[in-house]
Amino acid sequence: MDSEGARTRILDAAEDLFYGRGIQTVGMDAVRSASGVTLRRLYQLFPSKGDLVEAYLLRRDARWRAGLAAYVDATGAAPRERVLAVFDWLRGWFEEPGFRGCAFINGFGELGATSPEVAAAARRHKEEFFRYVTGLTTAAGAPAATGRQVALLAEGAITTAALTGSSAPAGEARAAAALLLDAVTARR
Amino acid sequence: MDSEGARTRILDAAEDLFYGRGIQTVGMDAVRSASGVTLRRLYQLFPSKGDLVEAYLLRRDARWRAGLAAYVDATGAAPRERVLAVFDWLRGWFEEPGFRGCAFINGFGELGATSPEVAAAARRHKEEFFRYVTGLTTAAGAPAATGRQVALLAEGAITTAALTGSSAPAGEARAAAALLLDAVTARR
DNA sequence: CAGCGGCGAGAACGATCGTTCTCACCCGCT
DNA sequence: AGCGGGTGAGAACGATCGTTCTCGCCGCTG
Incomplete structure (x- = not known):
């Protein structure tokens, strides 16, 4: 005990x-x-239950982002492939049994209007994710705007996968991200 | 009465x-x-409350999609601009006071696991939206895959705008959609 | 050995919520 | 005039939930 x-x-x-x-x-x-x-x-x-909810979100945020970063690092590939690895990791997540979308978006939809703590936790999580993705895309030679666009694709893939129960959005988003990256880094 | x-x-x-x-x-x-x-x-x-919730989602779905379609039709522009008009309409929505993201994603996050009716309504709403966007993109000469990618961008913009309280994701997603369209229709 | 402080198990409390019931009242009909 | 069915307003009911309290038990200390 x-x-x-x-x-x-x-x-x-x-x-x-x-x-x-x-x-x-x-x-x-x-x-x-x-x-x-x-x-x-x-x-x-x-x-209180609020404390438990906050601890739940905090730990999940840390684990989720650490899992993503570990996967991307393990690919050890070129900067461009590191960006695309994000979507490979997402596909794996989508296919896990019990996948039900982003815990922070769900929590925000449920309690964002009534619980400032939940809203703030969701905001922080997405901020950190956007910062991470933008780091990957700038390492691949793309401007910061491209990072945010790639993150939007990931975001859309997550909620669409949750709603449809399919992992296909990961591949579609990945292809779109590749197109965006190539269109913007071609002028090197 | x-x-x-x-x-x-x-x-x-x-x-x-x-x-x-x-x-x-x-x-x-x-x-x-x-x-x-x-x-x-x-x-x-x-x-019952479930009946009221269902009616609420049903009416909101119809109004939301009708509003979007009316806006796109009112632009009366070329097929490519009709696709991009979706994001202009989204920006306007994001800037409405009280905007709090997609009612269906919020409802799904809240009740998707326990209420099959809410889950089904959310799925239908997104299906219809994806079908509409894909119609616009194929009219602009893009393959169906591009339609789904553009819809993913819109999806991501909606949830990101809700979380951050900013309408900027509309513009970023719009630029990304333009890039995708141009990359894919250039070979005409 | 006696007393005491903490623990496990679950009952209890107060609030809230979905839903139904009561009761007085009013309208239109014969 | 009298009556029956529907209405408005809100009390009431049963369930659930977050939170706290009770009670009997165990191990430690002097």
């Missing part, structure tokens, strides 16, 4: 439930029974 | 509230007091 283990057990359960069913839909009791922890422990570690 | 007038008053209030604050956040009583209708009338016309 060390409190560190309980913390991650709780966060694991909360992530499964919040991401899979929505935040408002799952009650604290569901988190408790899924994590096997007692209700008192849960409230000791996360004094 | 004709029932037709009550119906639209209720739907107007429901749209304001559901879109502005989220579906689960607003109770039937809020819809009642905002519409000025009695609770009994409300349940006569919409026997």
Whole structure:
């Protein structure tokens, strides 16, 4: 019963439930029974549901972006291929069982209007993602505007994949990104 | 108190509230007091909250797509400019006060996992939008794949504009769409 | 050994929400 | 005039949820 283990057990359960069913839909009791922890422990570690939601989003943001960066780094390819690797990673994500879109967009749609914390977490996540993609595209010799356009393609692919349940948008977005990159770096 | 007038008053209030604050956040009583209708009338016309939500999404889908199509038709320009007009219309939408992203993506994030009706409505809406955009791009001489890519750009612009509160994504997506169109129709 | 502080399990509380019911009232018909 | 059916306003009901409290138990300290 060390409190560190309980913390991650709780966060694991909360992530499964919040991401899979929505935040408002799952009650604290569901988190408790899924994590096997007692209700008192849960409230000791996360004094309110808002705190738990914030911790869930924070950890998911860090993991998501670290996973993407690790994949891109592992390709070790040329700058242009590193940009396109983002979409390969997205395809893999889309095909994971239980994929249900971007946790931050979902959370924003659900609570963005009523919870400033959730709205801010979603904004930070997208900001960091845009910054990361723009870093990749400028390394490939494209202007910053191209980075934002590539990020828009990724964004659209994520929500479209979630709605349609297909991973095809990853490939379509990837092809569009390649076209954009080539159109803009050809003048080197 | 004709029932037709009550119906639209209720739907107007429901749209304001559901879109502005989220579906689960607003109770039937809020819809009642905002519409000025009695609770009994409300349940006569919409026997359950799910029915009201469905009607809200249905009407919003029809209005949204009709507004877009009317704008594009009013430009009356060449096929290529008709595609780009979509993004001009999006910019105008983004700048409306109270803009909070796509009602269907928000609803899907909130209830997609628990309400098959909401999920289906969101899917139909995006399908119709993709079909419309693809129609515009094929009229401009581009293959169907380009249509889907342009739609992905629009999709990404919508959610990014909602999160950042800026209408800039409309312009960035528009420029990217122009590039895609030109790259693909140059070989005419 | 006696007492005490913390823990697990779950009941309890107060608020909210979707939905239905009560009750007084008014309208049109005979 | 009298009556029945529908209406408006809001109370009431049952369920759920976030949060806290109770109670019995265990291990530690003097």
